[in-house]
Amino acid sequence: MPPLCVIGLGIAQGSREIALGASLLYVTNLIGISLACIMIYVLGGYARSSELARTLSWGVTLALIAMLAMPLGISFWQLTNYSRVGDSVEELLVSQSLVDRPDIQIENIEIDWRKKPPVALISVRATQTISPKEVALVEQNLLNELKIPFKIIFDVSPTNLVESE
Numbered sequence: 001m002p003p004l005c006v007i008g009l010g011i012a013q014g015s016r017e018i019a020l021g022a023s024l025l026y027v028t029n030l031i032g033i034s035l036a037c038i039m040i041y042v043l044g045g046y047a048r049s050s051e052l053a054r055t056l057s058w059g060v061t062l063a064l065i066a067m068l069a070m071p072l073g074i075s076f077w078q079l080t081n082y083s084r085v086g087d088s089v090e091e092l093l094v095s096q097s098l099v100d101r102p103d104i105q106i107e108n109i110e111i112d113w114r115k116k117p118p119v120a121l122i123s124v125r126a127t128q129t130i131s132p133k134e135v136a137l138v139e140q141n142l143l144n145e146l147k148i149p150f151k152i153i154f155d156v157s158p159t160n161l162v163e164s165e
Contacts, residue, residue, distance in 0.1 A: 003029065017114070024071055031064045085148065086111050089120060092145055093138070101134075103127040107157070117149040125159045 001009075003026035010019030038061060090109050108123040120142075124130070139152050 028068060031061060031068060034061050082113050085146065088146055089142060092142065117151050119151045119153060121153050121155060123155045125157045127159055127161060130154045130156055
């Protein structure tokens with residue numbers, strides 16, 4: 001969906017985060033297109049060096065790129081940090097079996113970073129229910145390992161193991 005449509009939808013839904021993210025994407029696209037046009041103009045030989053030095057659009061584009069570098073850098077840092085921590089959560093849950101039960105099979109892990117503390121929805125299959133004490137144990141183990149508090153919610157799909165006689 002085009003960024004301007006997403007900006008409108010974000011405003012209509014009252015979601016500042018969506019509207020600002022789409023606005024950042026729109027401005028980034030606009031500046032990128034402007035810079036590409038300037039580069040084609042220069043590489044095509046339509047501008048002499050004296051004209052290029054005096055071009056206002058070149059200076060404005062570079063100034064806007066410099067202004068965009070900070071929010072894009074912050075977004076990139078947050079995204080890579082969230083990805084790294086999400087991978088660590090998954091690795092701890094799968095490899096170290098923080099829920100020390102052989103009947104639990106993890107299907108999916110989704111982390112909502114917008115909540116404080118972040119909420120991890122863990123979809124699992126299990127033959128028995130998971131108790132609140134076990135959930136608290138997982139939360140404590142993640143806090144000890146990652147030094148980040150998480151609110152853990154297990155979405156348990158019951159399984160029934162059937163073997164031949």
